[in-house]
Amino acid sequence: MASFSKAEMKKVFNCFDEDGDGKISAEELKNKMRSIGEELSIEDVSDAVGGVPLGLEEFIELVSVNGDHQDIDDEKELREAFSLFEMEGQGCITVKSLKRMLSKVGTSRDLDECCAMISRFDLDGDGILSFEEFRVMML
Numbered sequence: 438m439a440s441f442s443k444a445e446m447k448k449v450f451n452c453f454d455e456d457g458d459g460k461i462s463a464e465e466l467k468n469k470m471r472s473i474g475e476e477l478s479i480e481d482v483s484d485a486v487g488g489v490p491l492g493l494e495e496f497i498e499l500v501s502v503n504g505d506h507q508d509i510d511d512e513k514e515l516r517e518a519f520s521l522f523e524m525e526g527q528g529c530i531t532v533k534s535l536k537r538m539l540s541k542v543g544t545s546r547d548l549d550e551c552c553a554m555i556s557r558f559d560l561d562g563d564g565i566l567s568f569e570e571f572r573v574m575m576l
Contacts, residue, residue, distance in 0.1 A: 443497075448569055450496045452560035460490035472557065519571050530555065530566040 453461045453469045463482045470477050491499060524534040536551045546554070555566055558574040566574070 445569055445572075446497050446500075447493060449500075449560065449573055450493050453496070460492055461486070461496055462490045463488075466491075469560070472560075515572060515575060516568070518575075519568055522566075522571075527565075528568070530571060532564070 450461065451457075453465055455465045455468065463479055463486055466486060467477055467479055467482045470482070485499065486495075519530070522530045522534055522538045524537060532548055532551045532555055535555060536546060536548060539546050539551070552564075555564065558566060558570055560570050560573065561567075
């Protein structure tokens, strides 16, 4: 079983830490969850973080299972799934590659719809999905 490395967790943490202060506030967590389609009240988010901003170690604990990093049963399968959507050899999922794959599986979407789908999970706002963002989406 593969687990997230601390470097990978730090990348995700940095996406949540909007103001770059090294802590994730309840408001930052709420904003990021909203960006991926999860509408939570500030009270729910505050309860999840214990009412105090999260540092990297606390963030890792929050997203961990049984005190260990979230495991993915088969890293190879996740990478294979990513490569199906990636299709352009760029190491990321673009709006065009998502549209192509959805068309192949009989779920056609226009470019605007594909852009909206990507933006829900695009943690760093660059308009594409990296493998790390894809992994977070699959959790």
